[in-house]
Amino acid sequence: MEFKLEGNAQFVEEAYLEAAACYTRALEAQPQDADALSKRAAAYLKLHKLQEAAADASRAAELDASLHMAHLRQGIAQFELEQYAEAKRAFQRGKQAAPKANEALAKRFLTWLRKCDAELDSTHVTVSILQKKLGQDDVEVSIDPKKLRVRVKVDGEFIDAFDKPLFEEVVPAECSWKVLGTKVELKLKKKSNGTHWDQLEEAVFQTATQVVTGPAAVFEEKPQSVPRPYASSRNWDQIEKVIGEELEAEKPEGEEAMQKLFRDIYAKADDNTRKAMNKSFQTSGGTVLSTNWKEVASKDYENERTAPSGMEWKKWG
Numbered sequence: 140m141e142f143k144l145e146g147n148a149q150f151v152e153e154a155y156l157e158a159a160a161c162y163t164r165a166l167e168a169q170p171q172d173a174d175a176l177s178k179r180a181a182a183y184l185k186l187h188k189l190q191e192a193a194a195d196a197s198r199a200a201e202l203d204a205s206l207h208m209a210h211l212r213q214g215i216a217q218f219e220l221e222q223y224a225e226a227k228r229a230f231q232r233g234k235q236a237a238p239k240a241n242e243a244l245a246k247r248f249l250t251w252l253r254k255c256d257a258e259l260d261s262t263h264v265t266v267s268i269l270q271k272k273l274g275q276d277d278v279e280v281s282i283d284p285k286k287l288r289v290r291v292k293v294d295g296e297f298i299d300a301f302d303k304p305l306f307e308e309v310v311p312a313e314c315s316w317k318v319l320g321t322k323v324e325l326k327l328k329k330k331s332n333g334t335h336w337d338q339l340e341e342a343v344f345q346t347a348t349q350v351v352t353g354p355a356a357v358f359e360e361k362p363q364s365v366p367r368p369y370a371s372s373r374n375w376d377q378i379e380k381v382i383g384e385e386l387e388a389e390k391p392e393g394e395e396a397m398q399k400l401f402r403d404i405y406a407k408a409d410d411n412t413r414k415a416m417n418k419s420f421q422t423s424g425g426t427v428l429s430t431n432w433k434e435v436a437s438k439d440y441e442n443e444r445t446a447p448s449g450m451e452w453k454k455w456g
Contacts, residue, residue: 142168143175148421150178151402155185173202177209184212192216200232207237207244214251223262227255264309264336268300268323278323282311284330285341289323304341307331404430 146161162179166172176199183192196213199206210233217226234248270291277292285308289301305327313328329336405416411432419429419438429435 145421146178150182151405155182158182159186171202173199173206173209176202177206177212180209180212180216184216189216189220193220205236207233210236211248218251218255223255223258227252227259230255262329264327264329264339266325266327266339269321270300270323271321273318273323275318278318280316280325282309282314282327284308284311287327291323306336306338306341
């Protein structure tokens with residue numbers, strides 16, 4: 140517990156490397172401490188150690204599925220790692236675990252889920268073939284890298300619902316399809332992630348001397364178009380800024396809320412107030428937080444500690 144409290148104090152001071160080290164010491168004593176794992180994931184996110192953050196948050200969520208902040212941190216780490224499908228699942232689990240009455244938290248999860256959907260749309264193409272009352276045996280799907288064929292059974296006979304070359308290549312092994320009540324839905328994995336498809340079928344631009352297909356054909360037809368700065372048309376600098384702002388805007392509960400309050404007070408405080416906060420919180424073992432340096436300067440919290448009711452202080456090591 141002592142190392143975790145020290146980690147909390149270091150996190151409040153924005154000493155994220157030191158905070159991660161403290162949480163590591165706490166986990167050496169209690170490897171199954173889900174809260175410590177989740178907090179270390181938060182420190183790793185601040186340090187931009189995304190793989191470590193994702194691993195810690197994932198393990199924390201496995202140990203305690205009710206830790207909605209662990210799910211949130213796992214999702215953020217995986218989103219920044221461009222693992223959008225995994226991130227979406229983490230955010231969905233977090234939304235389910237989060238307190239239902241906390242509307243702000245629910246909106247934050249929904250915002251992240253929308254971001255995941257937007258990115259997934261940039262890696263896949265969704266195709267819907269509208270036809271009611273189809274069973275699994277009433278549909279035949281053939282997906283090649285550059286061609287899609289879908290046949291459906293109507294009045295006892297199979298007919299082609301779609302049989303054309305595709306706008307650009309897909310990855311057949313990562314494509315999927317399912318039969319729903321009113322349609323057949325296909326998810327085609329783009330070979331070139333983020334490439335914008337102007338249409339589903341292959342585009343062809345032909346002149347007297349050449350034939351161009353795919354995205355290049357659309358560019359030839361619309362030469363006035365401004366080239367996109369990113370393949371996915373997304374401003375990653377802006378996305379990173381939004382992610383950072385959302386992290387700073389988190390409104391956690393319980394101990395997390397206390398840490399947020401400490402951090403806000405500390406950021407706006409003068410030197411004496413900061414010294415008072417640091418000494419009172421750290422030497423009292425996290426039981427006292429004072430902003431009055433005149434009072435704290437003469438206090439010896441180390442020897443004057445008062446344990447919470449029903450508990451006693453005990454030093455380890």
